[in-house]
Amino acid sequence: MTSEPLTPDETYWDYCSRGELRLQHCAGCGSWLFPPGLRCNTCLSRDLHWEPVSGRAVVWSWLRMHRKYFTDPALTPPYLVTMVQLAEGPRMISSIQTTERDPRVGETLHLVFDDVEDANGHRLPRFAYAEANR
Amino acid sequence: MSIHERDQIAIIGVGTTSFRQLFEKKDATHSAYDLAADAFALALADAGIEKDEIDGLFSARVPSYIRMADVLGIQRPKVLNGFDGAGRMSGVSLQLAAAAIQSGLATTIALVYGNNGRSAGAKYGGETPSPTGLYDASYGMTSPGASLALMWQRYTETYGVPDGALAPLAMNNRCNASLNPDAVFREPFDKQTYLDASYIAEPLRLLDYCLINDGGVALIVTTVERARKLGGPVVVLSATAGRGDVTNFYASDDYWLESSRAVAADLREKSGVGPDQIKCVQIYDNFTPTILFSLEGFGFCEPGEGWRFVDQDFESPDALAINTSGGHTSEGYMQGWALHAEAVRQLRGDSAGKQLKDVDVVQYICASPIITSHIFRRLE
Numbered sequence: 001m002t003s004e005p006l007t008p009d010e011t012y013w014d015y016c017s018r019g020e021l022r023l024q025h026c027a028g029c030g031s032w033l034f035p036p037g038l039r040c041n042t043c044l045s046r047d048l049h050w051e052p053v054s055g056r057a058v059v060w061s062w063l064r065m066h067r068k069y070f071t072d073p074a075l076t077p078p079y080l081v082t083m084v085q086l087a088e089g090p091r092m093i094s095s096i097q098t099t100e101r102d103p104r105v106g107e108t109l110h111l112v113f114d115d116v117e118d119a120n121g122h123r124l125p126r127f128a129y130a131e132a133n134r
Numbered sequence: 135m136s137i138h139e140r141d142q143i144a145i146i147g148v149g150t151t152s153f154r155q156l157f158e159k160k161d162a163t164h165s166a167y168d169l170a171a172d173a174f175a176l177a178l179a180d181a182g183i184e185k186d187e188i189d190g191l192f193s194a195r196v197p198s199y200i201r202m203a204d205v206l207g208i209q210r211p212k213v214l215n216g217f218d219g220a221g222r223m224s225g226v227s228l229q230l231a232a233a234a235i236q237s238g239l240a241t242t243i244a245l246v247y248g249n250n251g252r253s254a255g256a257k258y259g260g261e262t263p264s265p266t267g268l269y270d271a272s273y274g275m276t277s278p279g280a281s282l283a284l285m286w287q288r289y290t291e292t293y294g295v296p297d298g299a300l301a302p303l304a305m306n307n308r309c310n311a312s313l314n315p316d317a318v319f320r321e322p323f324d325k326q327t328y329l330d331a332s333y334i335a336e337p338l339r340l341l342d343y344c345l346i347n348d349g350g351v352a353l354i355v356t357t358v359e360r361a362r363k364l365g366g367p368v369v370v371l372s373a374t375a376g377r378g379d380v381t382n383f384y385a386s387d388d389y390w391l392e393s394s395r396a397v398a399a400d401l402r403e404k405s406g407v408g409p410d411q412i413k414c415v416q417i418y419d420n421f422t423p424t425i426l427f428s429l430e431g432f433g434f435c436e437p438g439e440g441w442r443f444v445d446q447d448f449e450s451p452d453a454l455a456i457n458t459s460g461g462h463t464s465e466g467y468m469q470g471w472a473l474h475a476e477a478v479r480q481l482r483g484d485s486a487g488k489q490l491k492d493v494d495v496v497q498y499i500c501a502s503p504i505i506t507s508h509i510f511r512r513l514e
Binding site: 009034035060061062063064065066067069070071075077078079081082083091092093094095104105106118120122124 | 257259260261268269270271272273274275276277280283284285287288291292332333334335336337338381382383385
């Protein structure tokens with residue numbers, strides 16, 4: 001019995017379920033790709049490999065959502081959303097695991113994973129202020 | 135005829151539904167096709183031509199250009215196409231209509247846009263994001279306004295901008311709309327009212343947001359040669375330029391600055407007109423920060439200075455006139471289309487809102503993942 005290979009999206013979440021943030025890294029040109037895809041958007045190579053990222057990131061920007069858009073109780077406003085820029089280059093939407101203070105653009109973050117799955121069965125990668133790790 | 139040759143394309147007719155009357159019919163459900171057809175009939179009357187003189191049709195935001203053509207009874211046009219509902223398509227549609235006329239594909243093209251967002255319950259965000267948007271939605275990220283909120287927060291922290299810096303833009307739009315009988319919202323407000331408005335995606339407040347309303351807009355475009363035979367004032371698309379600036383995220387790293395500057399330079403080259411000669415701009419304003427980014431990108435002020443530039447008395451005769459019919463936050467959200475109609479009317483002297491004196495050049499600007507800008511003129 002053979003099983004269908006995972007799609008790039010499924011592979012991404014599969015690594016997340018193990019507490020690993022891996023992105024596709026292009027063997028052709030060294031670029032990192034996010035969101036996952038089938039070919040490198042720099043050199044168009046299909047020679048992509050899932051590699052772990054460093055987990056270091058900075059705050060690109062953030063907002064506080066006040067309008068309710070989702071039925072998921074975990075997304076009851078107000079809540080913070082953060083766009084982070086990974087040390088490897090790609091930007092991604094995530095959030096910061098804190099209510100102690102607002103983020104600042106450019107400040108350093110490190111990767112943390114939720115322990116529990118969200119409504120879609122995904123363990124979400126999030127971030128924390130770097131000083132909390134010291 | 136070269137595509138870069140100036141002043142060869144004329145806008146001979148504009149039509150807009152009354153956004154206010156449609157908004158007041160709270161219980162009515164409107165068809166996007168019908169709204170577009172209303173605007174088309176008004177534009178035909180405005181141009182003073184017969185329907186059978188139309189030989190090209192572009193539709194936007196209606197589900198099917200086929201159905202649109204049939205609704206209008208334009209079954210055999212020389213060019214026929216449809217554009218999606220994104221606001222950036224208003225500028226793109228006019229560019230392609232001009233190119234089609236200049237290349238000889240058609241002579242007289244009608245651009246029709248119908249938006250029944252209010253009566254269809256449009257939400258612009260929520261449970262059905264784009265495929266890649268599922269990554270964002272996991273964190274509660276959704277809606278174009280939230281993307282602009284990300285950009286504006288980054289901008290304010292980068293340049294040390296105080297809260298309330300966008301208020302003059304929202305107030306200007308409303309002030310201009312107060313003169314426009316067809317605008318949805320016409321009651322002027324002060325800065326405190328702006329500050330007291332609830333946040334939607336903080337740092338953006340309700341009064342930074344475009345409306346969700348019903349309406350239609352149509353433009354009729356033809357050659358200048360043909361326009362001159364109609365006998366009225368001839369308003370031309372003197373030049374147009376554009377560029378994509380696309381990433382997976384609507385939020386642009388530099389607020390579209392580099393791309394906007396490239397478009398501005400291209401437009402200046404084609405038109406011979408730069409920001410120092412412009413007194414009136416119609417700026418795509420899905421959210422108020424977009425106006426500010428547009429002013430910086432198109433050289434009306436330096437990067438990082440836009441918030442100081444707009445802290446002005448917009449009623450002063452020396453002030454740059456922006457969104458004279460009320461813009462997307464007050465006149466109605468017609469995704470750039472009504473701004474195009476207003477540019478034409480401003481040059482003819484029959485503005486829907488604040489009519490300027492002696493205006494002979496109007497610029498349209500849309501900063502978005504497709505940046506477009508036009509120079510409109512009135513020929514003597």
